[in-house]
């Protein structure tokens with residue numbers, strides 16, 4: 256990558272690194288987030304997602320590496336870039352005894368790039384966008400967590416944004432709040448913004464994202480479209496048979512490394528071996544085949560393989 260600042264990507268990093276003492280919380284990360292994508296930034300707790308996001312937004316400095324956001328170098332072009340970016344990181348601080356609308360007015364007033372003349376209309380539109388018009392004049396302490404989170408997103412939407420960066424927007428929400436925030440994220444992308452959303456929930460990423468990047472212990476271990484991420488995984492063959500021990504022998508004789516739980520024999524399919532030749536060998540070997548399937552890895556299996564950790568797939 257010769258000139259990072261001319262990249263047609265919404266976010267691009269090269270060798271991005273952040274150390275806390277001797278510990279690299281983010282370690283040589285090369286992110287490529289296409290414009291118009293909903294990019295899921297996935298990883299277990301502590302894998303470096305928030306630290307990366309803070310560097311992207313100029314909230315933390317990097318020890319090494321380069322960052323480009325909307326084609327501009329960060330943090331050098333911070334003041335040009337930030338007005339084009341809406342962010343929800345660690346939840347904005349709302350005054351509990353002010354209404355949702357009053358809080359947004361206050362936050363918009365504090366933003367020197369926000370035109371005062373259109374403030375009232377923009378606050379109304381942002382509340383409408385996140386479905387909070389009915390609660391605009393309710394005090395924030397009476398909001399549910401999901402409503403507070405949506406108010407945080409409304410804050411990010413007070414001005415038209417090309418990029419939205421949302422750090423774990425459904426964290427701590429009940430299933431209803433989670434559904435509300437998810438469908439909001441999906442609809443934000445429909446408006447044409449690039450959405451960069453972090454999560455430790457695989458199901459969430461599968462439901463709302465077009466692309467994903469996977470963090471593990473500070474490193475970006477994979478990124479691409481969801482389909483690309485599925486395809487790089489291994490393909491497995493699965494034979495259901497009462498002759499499991501014999502089938503193990505047949506598969507092994509073909510050069511595969513099979514395993515069995517008693518009635519099912521599985522093996523990772525090597526590229527040079529065709530499924531039909533496995534079926535033929537089983538038949539020739541007199542194996543009674545009750546079922547034969549060839550399946551790619553699910554995203555879940557792929558991510559567990561990549562990170563070496565189980566993911567929360569709930570919700």
Ligand SMILES: Nc1ncnc2c1ncn2[C@@H]1O[C@H](COP(=O)(O)OP(=O)(O)OP(=O)(O)O)[C@@H](O)[C@H]1O
Nearest residue numbers: 275280298299300301302303304305306307423455
């Ligand atoms: N200010 C800090 N000082 C020291 N260590 C830190 C600091 N901030 C983060 N870390 C460490 O850096 C690592 C990555 O943390 P980070 O918050 O970026 O992970 P994460 O993937 O966002 O996880 P989570 O979802 O739990 O926030 C962790 O080991 C964390 O303890």
